[in-house]
Amino acid sequence: MSDNILISLVIPLLGAILIALSNKRQNLRECITLVTAVCLLIFNIRLLSHILNGDRPEFFLLEIFPNAGLSLQIEPLGMLFALIASSLWVVNSIYSIGYMRANAEKNQTRFYVCFALAIASTMGIAFAGNLITLFLFYEILTLCTYPLVTHHGTAQSKAGGRIYLGILIGTSIGFLLFAIAWTWHITGDVDFSKNGIFSEEQFQGLIPLVLLALYIFGIGKAALMPFHFWLPAAMVAPTPVSALLHAVAVVKAGVFSVVKIIVYIFGISNLASIDGTQWLMILAGFTILSASVVALRSDNLKRRLAYSTISQLSYVVMAASLFAPIAIVGAALHILAHAVSKITLFFAAGAIYTASGKTKVSELDGIGKKMPITMAAFTVGALSLIGIPPAIGFISKWYILSGAISSGHMFAVIVIIISTILNAAYFLPIIYAAFFKDAKQNEANHGEAPVSIMIAITMTALLTLVLFFFPDIALNLGNQLAGISER
Amino acid sequence: MISTQLPALQIVVPLLAAPLCVIVRHPRTCWIIALVASWITFAVSIGLFIEVQNIGVISYAMGNWAPPWGIEYRIDSVNVYVILIVSSIGALVSSYALASVNVEIDKDRHYLFWASYLLCLTGLLGVTITGDAFNIFVFLEISSLSTYVLIALGRNRHALYAAFRYLILGTIGATFIVIGIGLLYLMTGTLNLYDLSSRLGDMSLTQPQLAALAFLTVGISLKLALFPLHLWLPNAYAFAPSVVTSFLAATATKVAVYLLLRFAYDVFGKSQVFSELPLGEVLLVLSIVAMFVASTVAIFQHDIKRMFAYSSIAQIGYITLGASFASQTALTASVVHLFNHAITKGGIFLLLGIVAIRLGQPTFKKIEGLGKLMPWTSAGLVICGLSLIGVPGTAGFISKWYLVLAVLEKGWWWLALMILASSLLAVLYVWRLVEAMYFSKTEISTLNTGASPSLSMYIIASLLAVSCIFFGFHTSFSVDGASEAAKALMEYTNR
Structure with a gap:
């Protein structure tokens, strides 16, 4: 059973090799991508039943340093993250096929290979059993998504790639690696364990505070200000990359690592018991609000979505920084909620670009009449992120809000309320313009995007709604994570 | 029988193969000689490594002259590690080299290249394996002189200039080292490193001993290209033939670092040079x-x-x-x-x-x-x-x-x-x-x-x-x- 974990990493890796060997035969290559994605999903669903039973399968791969090496262990949050990434990979693969063909992109084999490798490393992050393993896969994820960001090879995408790599590698080597080495130096341990790995004597004075800061800023993928610039820069990538990687896998790997380190390295009760950790909540709150304001002022649709992502990611960080079990559940749920909602929005942006070539918000007047399904899906995703039922975004926001109220953090409550208004302010005008304004004269006529794009977009939009009615599995995993229930 | 002679073989094999190349002169045959010699050298170093793992420090009296009078080859877990690095790279590079040398070096100079390559390998291994201070200097000069030749073999005219520059700086470095060794000999009457270390003792160093340490450190630092004594390195690496650059980059500076470690921690070890000075x-x-x-x-x-x-x-x-x-x-x-x-x-x-x-x-x-x-x-x-x-x-x-x-x-x-x-x-x-x-x-x-x-x-x-x-x-x-x-x-x- 326990060596089965490894298979989750091997499946996409094998897929990547097969795609590379497919020798540019388009149909074969995309067939392999889809089959690999479906296999991975089925496999992860099989793992899920063990986790729901309260099992924590472990697998020790090899020893690099004395007592520390590559080890995998599945815990509830990792399971949730792996499930999100692998199920959305299936949908995204369907979407990619339509998008990459319709836009006649070059280097498609490299694209699919890197994509599969990125998913493999995402699985590695999700199932990492210790900090070393987490760090290894974290860096691999950065490296194999870099060719996807610079996919077009233009000066603009190279510049974007530089910022991407510079910030992600810079923060991770400068701060995260330092924090890991320091943790090892203090505790002699890097394994994730239930109530943190620090003893009471080690958790004194300034050191836990400095370490917390190093971890938080070291995980650049969480896009907390001031290390958020890479995300808008990464939007030069083809839209399927922005959708799966920069709304789901990469950024979620960031906030996932933040939550995981707060819960399993520090321990939430440990952090709740010391003073001086409030800065994290305030910084996250600031990021939520200021990123929303920037989103409001962005005319480029993908840029607006990117800043919205920055703001939504900080919801997760802020929820984790309340150090209250119920907010931790909210953080886990919000990872899910934002994933399905934001991927729908990116899919819609890509569909609009593919069908009409439009990239700006101001050009979208009346587009809802030409692309009703796309804009309906967009609406569902937007409503979910604003937090309106019946969409999953409502549930996660509810949990975070109750966590904030029950732990008495009025600051967080106010931030959530203001940001909800801001969310509405940057999403609703798009929807209004699309459906209720008239299109400008002399515009080319176009219909919906290719069919595989439409299938993908419908699936994620429906998922956003369905999860509102059936959030049980995610809730169960969240409760296990927060220690509210054992199974 | 053969296992007791391993330390000598480590040096003798490449040392004898080098003149053989000059006698033969035929490019391809020279390559085969170098290939065989470097792989035997590598095999010998593996043997030494295993032996050190099993029995600990090996002391080998060259020509059966008992140390500290004769030259002692002394192999411990420090230098066997470096020997293994040098000889493995030596073997790999010589297996790689043929096609590259054919393109980058004139045909009529191939025998010179292989002879210098083997001498350089000999020198680097000799510096590492020997337990005698003057022997270190001799082998260092063997490796340096052959390195100047190897760099100058590059087709680019800059290679000559780079080699000359290294020659000047390398000679200064070697001179510093020999002055340091001379001072040590003057003060202690011995050249054997092990003996030196016990004679220097844990008393505080006298002025000439301090001077010896200073000369040695500067000389070795030049060889290992410690900033700001690195000026010879960039051009030497850039204009030497590719094979030479790979070999030097992987081995030469490493051996110099080993020397620094040996003098600082072993010979002057008891004076705690790094914590006291x-x-x-x-x-x-x-x-x-x-x-x-x-x-x-x-x-x-x-x-x-x-x-x-x-x-x-x-x-x-x-x-x-x-x-x-x-x-x-x-x-x-x-x-x-x-x-x-x-x-x-x-x-x-x-x-x-x-x-x-x-x-x-x-x-x-x-x-x-x-x-x-x-x-x-x-x-x-x-x-x-x-x-x-x-x-x-x-x-x-x-x-x-x-x-x-x-x-x-x-x-x-x-x-x-x-x-x-x-x-x-x-x-x-x-x-x-x-x-x-x-x-x-x-x-x-x-x-x-x-x-x-x-x-x-x-x-x-x-x-x-x-x-x-x-x-x-x-x-x-x-x-x-x-x-x-x-x-x-x-x-x-x-x-």
Whole structure:
């Protein structure tokens, strides 16, 4: 059973090799991508039943340093993250096929290979059993998504790639690696364990505070200000990359690592018991609000979505920084909620670009009449992120809000309320313009995007709604994570 | 029987093979002689390594003259590790070399090349294996003189200038070393290192002894290209034939570092030179400066071999940094980086040798679009580049991890931050290469020399690239060997 974990990493890796060997035969290559994605999903669903039973399968791969090496262990949050990434990979693969063909992109084999490798490393992050393993896969994820960001090879995408790599590698080597080495130096341990790995004597004075800061800023993928610039820069990538990687896998790997380190390295009760950790909540709150304001002022649709992502990611960080079990559940749920909602929005942006070539918000007047399904899906995703039922975004926001109220953090409550208004302010005008304004004269006529794009977009939009009615599995995993229930 | 003669064979085999090349003169036969000799040398060093693991320190009296009067070869866990690095690289490079040498060196000079190559190997191994101070000087000169020849064999006219420059600076370094050794002999009456170390004792050093230490340190630092004594290195690496650059980058500076460790921790060990004298601080500061300045200079190079030459100076900074404060972890980091940097830089220059056959001297302009033309070679360069940065999963990460831990043990968190910050400079120059290779539009133009890289070049170069990853996960050889060496060095200081 326990060596089965490894298979989750091997499946996409094998897929990547097969795609590379497919020798540019388009149909074969995309067939392999889809089959690999479906296999991975089925496999992860099989793992899920063990986790729901309260099992924590472990697998020790090899020893690099004395007592520390590559080890995998599945815990509830990792399971949730792996499930999100692998199920959305299936949908995204369907979407990619339509998008990459319709836009006649070059280097498609490299694209699919890197994509599969990125998913493999995402699985590695999700199932990492210790900090070393987490760090290894974290860096691999950065490296194999870099060719996807610079996919077009233009000066603009190279510049974007530089910022991407510079910030992600810079923060991770400068701060995260330092924090890991320091943790090892203090505790002699890097394994994730239930109530943190620090003893009471080690958790004194300034050191836990400095370490917390190093971890938080070291995980650049969480896009907390001031290390958020890479995300808008990464939007030069083809839209399927922005959708799966920069709304789901990469950024979620960031906030996932933040939550995981707060819960399993520090321990939430440990952090709740010391003073001086409030800065994290305030910084996250600031990021939520200021990123929303920037989103409001962005005319480029993908840029607006990117800043919205920055703001939504900080919801997760802020929820984790309340150090209250119920907010931790909210953080886990919000990872899910934002994933399905934001991927729908990116899919819609890509569909609009593919069908009409439009990239700006101001050009979208009346587009809802030409692309009703796309804009309906967009609406569902937007409503979910604003937090309106019946969409999953409502549930996660509810949990975070109750966590904030029950732990008495009025600051967080106010931030959530203001940001909800801001969310509405940057999403609703798009929807209004699309459906209720008239299109400008002399515009080319176009219909919906290719069919595989439409299938993908419908699936994620429906998922956003369905999860509102059936959030049980995610809730169960969240409760296990927060220690509210054992199974 | 043969196993007791291993220490002698280690030197004698390549030493005798060298004149054989000059007698034979036929290019291909010379190569076969060098190939066989270097692989036998490698096999011998494996034998020595196993023997040291089993029975501990080996003392071999050359010509049966009992030490300390005769020359003693003394092999402990420190130098056997370095010997293994040098001889393995020696064997790999000679297997790689044929096609590259054919292209880069005139046919009628091949025998000179192989003779000098073998002499250089002999010299480097001799410096490492011997337990006699004057013998060190002799072998150092053998290796240096043959290195000048090897560099000057480069076709580019700059190679002559680079070799001459190294000749001048190298000779100054050697002179300093011989003055240091002479002073030591004057004060103690012995040249045997082991004997020297016990005679120097743990009394505080006298003025001439201090002078000896100073001369030795400066001389050795010149050889290992410690900033700011590195001026000979960039041009020497850039204009020497590819094979020579790979061999030198992986071995020559490593042997010099070994000498520094040997003198500082063993011969002068009881005087605690790094904790009692300001030497440690000086070395520390210079290492930090090297890490930053050399990496920064590397970023602005046009010539790729030159860029990696500057990167070598920075990487040597990491090694000397680990050597500059006496702790078990720091020395482990330092010694393990000898190995990890040898395979990384060796791999890089071998890969560049393949590129050079297709494109000529590799510059940033010429390699635009290399990713399409030579996908495997480019991938190998990326892997080695990642190891240079110290990305987890590569050999470079292991060294950096131990170095950071060692610094944290001292409580110098600011230094840990600086080490990590300096690796970000490596990201910059490695990524310049990646961008040029993979993300530029220009059509690449190849040379029409008709030469093409041989299969053995690809095999050896990719072997090193793969080992950059292999030793990033399996550390049982590299780290265990290094920590044994570190333990031995620490024991010498308390002997």
